[in-house]
Amino acid sequence: MLDLTRTTTALLNGLHDVDNAEAWASFYGRYVPIMIGVARRLGLSEADAQDAAQETLATFVKEYRENKYDRDRGRLRSWLLTILRTRVAGQYRARAVRKEQQGVTFVGGVPDEKTTSDAWDVERRRTILLQAIDELRKVSKTSDQSVHIFEMLARDNRSAQDVADELGLTAQDVYRAKSRVTQRLREVVTKIEHVYDAEE
Amino acid sequence: MDDVSLHLTDDDLLAEFGQVLREQTGQDAVCDDRIPGYRLERELHRGGQGVVIAAYQQTTKRPVAIKLLLDGALASDADRARFEREVELAAQLRHPSIVTVHESGTTRQGRQYISMELVDGSRFDAFVTERFHADGLPSELQCREIVRLYLAVCDAIEYAHRRGVIHRDIKPGNVMVTDDGRPVVLDFGIAKSAGSERGTTKTGDFLGTLSYAAPEQLGGSPDLIDTRADVYALGVMLYEALTGARPSGSADMSIAEAIHNVTQNDARRASAINPAVSRDLDAVLRKALERNPAQRYQTAGQLRDELSNALTGKPVRAREHERAYLAKKYVVRHRVGILAGAGLLTLVLIASGFGVQSMIKARQASRFADVAGSLVTPIAGIDYETATPVEEVRDLEGLLDQISVDVGKRLDGYPRYEAPLRSTIGLAYLGMRKLVKAEVELREALRLWQSIPRANPVTLASAHHDLGRVLWFLAEYDEAELEYREALRLRTKHLGPENIETARSAHHLAATLQGKGAFNESEHLWQETIRIRRAILPESHPDIPNTLVGYGSFLQEVGRHAEASDLYADALTMISQISGNDDWRTARTSHGLGVCLIDLGEYAPARDLLDRALEVKLMHGDEYDTTRTRLALARLDLLEGVHLEQTLTTVSACVEQLSSSFGLEHPNTGEALVLEARLLLALDRPADAEASARLAIVAFESRWSNRSWRMGQASGVLAQTLIEQGRAAEAVEPAARSRTILMDVRDAGDRVRRESEDRATRLGLLAPVRP
Known part of the structure; x- marks a missing residue:
């Protein structure tokens, strides 16, 4: 579950304690999905991207524990990104090795800062939106269809009438559900954005 | 970043969500x-x-x-078959x-x-949070309601167990509560058969699941998992419902740390978090959350009955023999940290407002160690009902962190008072294997002692010795050597050569020199230590077999396996007479002898000894020690070629654990990586093996071990992975390197052997590299 109660700063303080499981879980939930997304955007497969994100986190933890992370020196995201870029480059290299075996020349390299930073922004937004909708799905009852209605409208690009017909509702019901969910989402998204902003 | 969402219209937001959701769907279609x-x-x-x-x-x-x-999700046909069988069972x-x-x-x-x-309702945790946690933690009455609700969950699990179905993945996400308040358990027997491997890499789910996994589920031995793992998970969920917190909070990012948490830390008492939790419930939860399955409730039915007793005020069996049991348990678990624990009580007193200054006035700072020592007895006899230290000990690291900062603030400028506290904190960290923190504290302690004019040289020697210990654990053998040498010099000068403390420094220096490959002096020191200890200690003192084990490891290192095994056998006889069969020292000795016998090719008795060692070590719960034995058994599996897949899983978990304790760039981790590489080779996965071998080389390169036989072995394995991938040209360099190193090591070993009192032994150094 996404923990909205703590800012990343409080979280980071919690990370000094290895046994502070909650802090670790929150940190993990907050940044690993973004890093996986960034790695995928940089061309890695899902599995490789997951590996790269895990390794990045491991390195981060190590350096963090050794007090190598200086809050005044740089933002959390650039620190994570620096590690991630190296890891992605490592995966490129590994892939290059595989390709060479197959007789294909593959040129690897380290992805540039701008590309990774842009990818971060996109992925961060994407992660936040997905977290928001997950949060809503999680707290709503099985019988509550409004999130589902919202998804039908959003994902499948369907008209309100169309959705209403399928579910046996009126178009008014669908509009109301849409407006309710949008409003809730807006709140949750803002809340999550704040949590991330506190550090970045 | 701006709050983008504030500037978007509803339709913009809808469109944005649409895209994200479509992308997500597109990913798995x-x-x-x-x-x-x-x-x-x-x-x-x-x-x-x-x-x-x-x-x-x-x-x-x-x-x-x-x-x-x-x-x-179902990778193999076997997975698929198992999945279908489980569904069939669950359907009944x-x-x-x-x-x-x-x-x-x-x-x-x-x-x-x-x-x-289709169950209409909310997830268990959402239901509990909404209903019972809205105004803070649940009240006593609400706790009772939660427990009443929970009886049905326990009953459901008991029902399934009686029909031979284990859930194996009980967690809040798998329990729903219907609108009319009926809990319903989902995913029976299904969740885990469906590719738990894959599940582990998915972030949220993995974390969620891990918090509810019983310690034995994390040990990589699926055979051990039975109904009691479900009992554990039931305990975790109830604990969380009552307190809003997870007992040992394993929702950690690294597998190794999560495993560490679940296997090493007992839960805080639930009532310490939510005072509305009754003592009886506390006791029931504690028993449900026992790390050792044998100590836990054996069935979900027992748990249900006990919860029901707690509700109705009947006596709860979990509280029988509370005191004696706890005292014993404490001593067993904290054998390593017992002295540190004593010092800790001193620290706890300080932290709880017992003024540092007044305390120091009351007792001379130089007597701090004595004060700490006198507190050992009260700790061992701790009383569950009234005493708080158990609680403090459980959250030791956080407390130590705080105290460390506190001591710095309050005692700045008083090195004579600060130094002993730094030593105590450092040793406490060391006992917990928090090596980096331990090093910081012990360095600081030494610096402080050195800054004091006319400091007691014996105390100074201890400071050097303690710093040496942490450096040794970190495999910083060069630095450790300097500290131990100074400790030995001071102790010899001020305590005399035939002294128990002096012998200890000699023992440690011998081990350090052995680690560095300075075999001649190492052997001399081992022999000297044995001589001194035999001279001054009573025959039944465990330090004597302990030294034999140390010298045994030396003989093993230089390839004198037969002599080593004789020595270990002697030591084992002695130590089991002194300490009994279930003692950790006995286990450590069995381990040493077991490893020796592997090298001598006597696999059956080796496995016997190692199995026995593992059993005892698991009971005593020192993680590093347990890992060593697991690795030895894994090596045996490799040599015998049995259940390699499973062994690989174990070894990979060991690598995780070691790299979390010692770092990736540590010879201990490196050794495990080499084993992993060899297993991967045996399983015909040379590309993966190459990665492990390369990491192992990085691990060895980072330290002293550049020229050790381990490096030679790692290079050899790397060469082999390359050859098997058809990259013979690349293999030339590591193969040559391996050969050079191993020849050098063999020559050095020969020299050592010739120079010491030589008995004919076979040279085992080249044995580990398999063709």
Whole structure:
């Protein structure tokens, strides 16, 4: 579950304690999905991207524990990104090795800062939106269809009438559900954005 | 970043969500799939293994929930068969609090699905939070309501257990509460058979699940998992419902740390977090959360009955023999840290407002160690009802962190007072294997002692010795050597050569020099230590066999396996007479002898000894020690070629654990990596093996071990992985390097042997590299 109660700063303080499981879980939930997304955007497969994100986190933890992370020196995201870029480059290299075996020349390299930073922004937004909708799905009852209605409208690009017909509702019901969910989402998204902003 | 969402219209936001959701769907294309006979309606939940979708079964005209597994969730035919068998078993369960499974099958696109009763309601945790945690933690009355609700969950699990079905993945996400307040358990026996491997890499799910996993589930031995693992998970969930916190909070990012938490830390008492939790409930939870399955409730039915007793005020069996049991347990668990623990009490007193200054006035600072020592007895006899230290000890590291900062602030400028506290904190960290923190504290302690004019040289010697210990653990042998030498010099000068403390420094210096490969001096010191200890200690003192074990490890290192095994056998006889068979020292000695016998090719007795060692070590719970034995057994598996897949899993978990304790760039981790590489080679996965071998080389390169036989071995394994991948040209360099190093080591070994009192032994150094 996404923990909205703590800012990343409080979280980071919690990370000094290895046994502070909650802090670790929150940190993990907050940044690993973004890093996986960034790695995928940089061309890695899902599995490789997951590996790269895990390794990045491991390195981060190590350096963090050794007090190598200086809050005044740089933002959390650039620190994570620096590690991630190296890891992605490592995966490129590994892939290059595989390709060479197959007789294909593959040129690897380290992805540039701008590309990774842009990818971060996109992925961060994407992660936040997905977290928001997950949060809503999680707290709503099985019988509550409004999130589902919202998804039908959003994902499948369907008209309100169309959705209403399928579910046996009126178009008014669908509009109301849409407006309710949008409003809730807006709140949750803002809340999550704040949590991330506190550090970045 | 701005709050983008504030500037967007509803439709913009809708469009943005639309894109994100489509992308997500596109990634696994699950929702485009079709299942004959069903109309898929809407997504209810998405997790690591798959998606749960509300659907309508056309033949029976009923709403159902479909769990659709993602591609690859069932990797092999065996997985698939097991999955189907489990579904079949689960489908036979009929209980009001167990979700009814209708059927399973395959979608048009070949994905596995399960169709089951659609439960209208909320997740257990959401339900509890909304109903009972709205105004802070639940009150006493609310706790009772939660427990009453929970009885049904326990009953459901008990029902399944009686029919031979273990859930294995009990967690809040798998328990729903219907609108009329009926809890329903989902995913019986299914969750874990469906590719738990894959599940582990999915972030949220993995974390969620891990918090509820019993310690034995994390040990990589699936055979050990039985109904008691479910009991543990039930305990975790109830604990969380009552306190809002997880008992040992394993929801950690690294597998190793999570495992460490679950296997090493006992839970805080629930009532310490929520005072509304009764003592009886406390005791029941504690018993449900026992790390050792044998100490836990054996069935969910027992747990249910005890909870029911707690509700009705009947006596709870979990509280029988409380005192004696706890005292014993404490001593067993904290054998390493017992002295540190004593010092800790001093620290706790300080932290709890017992003024540092007044305390120091009351007792001379130089007597701090004595004060600490006198507190050992009260700790061992601790009383569960009244005393707080158990609680403090449980959260030791956080407390130490605080105290460390505090001591710095309050005692700045008083090195004479600060130094002993730094030593105590450092040793406490060391006992917990928090090596980096321990090093910082012990360095600071030494610096402080050195800054004091006319400091007691014996105390100064201890400071050097203690710093040496942490450096040794960190494999910083060069630096450790300097500290031990200074400690030995000071102790010899001020305590005399035939002294117990002096012998200790000699022992440690011998081990350090052995680590560095300075074999001549190392052997001399080992022999000297044995001589001194025999001269000054009573025959039944465990330090004597302990030294024999140390010298045994030396003989092993230089390839004198036969002599080593004689020595270990002697030591084992002695130590089991002194300490009994279930003692950790005995286990450590059995381990040493076991490893020796592997080198001598006597696999059967070796396995026997190692199994026995592992059993005892598991009971005593020192993680590093246990890992060493696991690795030795894994090596045996490799040599005998038995259950390699499973062994690989174990070894990989060991690598994780070691790299979390010692760092990736540590010879201990490196050794495990070499073993991993060899297993991967044996399993015909040379590319993966190459990665492990390269990491191992990095681990060895980072330290002293550049020229050790381990490096030679790692290079040899690397060469082999390259050859098997058809990259012979690249293999030339590591192969040559391996050969050079191993020849050098062999020559050095020969020299050592010639120079010491030589008995004919076979040279085992080249043995580990298999063709």
